[in-house]
Amino acid sequence: MHFEPNEEQKMLRDTIRQFAESEVAPLVEEHERAGKFPRELIDRMWKELGLGGMLASEPYGIDLDPISYTLVIEELARVWPSLAIIVSVHNSVSVQLINQHGSEEQKAKYLPELTEEWVGAFSLSEPGAGSDAGALRTTAKRDGDFYILNGEKNWVTNGLAANVYVVFAKTDPDAGNRGITAFIVDRDTPGMKVEKPERKLGIK
Known part of the structure; x- marks a missing residue:
């Protein structure tokens, strides 16, 4: 090539x-x-x-x-x-x-x-799971036409400034890696909370 x-x-x-x-x-x-x-x-x-x-x-x-x-x-x-x-x-x-x-x-x-105009963020990593998608604990349960997500993410690149997040959550825990779905989550979604940044060295 x-x-x-x-x-x-x-x-x-x-x-x-x-x-x-x-x-x-x-x-x-x-x-x-x-x-x-x-x-x-x-x-x-x-x-x-x-x-x-x-x-x-x-x-x-x-x-x-x-x-x-x-x-x-x-x-x-x-x-x-x-x-x-x-x-x-x-x-x-x-x-x-x-x-x-x-x-x-x-x-x-x-x-x-x-x-x-907007900035997008990627939200996979979790406390205790890192970037191991199969170990995610965040869940997404259908509620009518919507899904309710419950969980905690960290090391979200662009997280503080983002307008929208691509968030990974388990929709079918029994299906392992095949039971994970990516959701588009707006910053102003009810229940969504962005915490303070962690101090880091090198590439932030």
Whole structure:
């Protein structure tokens, strides 16, 4: 398989590199020291560069090929690894999951917001289970047309700033790994509570 970037991909790489060096680099130390989420920077990246919808199909996003997407994440990581994680998780395990597996109604509701303004989060890990999906304790029980989720998550990437979460829960505990379902949960859902952040070193 050939991985050498073509001219269009090189232009994209150079654009992101220039943006990262001129607009991102001056913000890194301040945000890292304070543990601040770069909300204003994310807004610019979504609106000016289309980076909030890299893995969303048209008409919602720009549907980048794998090499182009990788080049974008690499260029961001060169300057600020934490920012690269924010962008990657938003796109790959939030936007992309909804784009590939959501209903048409869900796509129409969430993808325009996620690709232009909102931040998406990925919520799998739990206390005592880590990222072992088979050991999840969070449950989801049907109640009419809805599901009621009960459980606790931690290490939720983008959790503090997210507008919407992809949350994994057991719908059929007897089915093991096949009894797990991903749910789209809005931040303002009744009963949803976001706790204080944990202090961490390195990539946050």
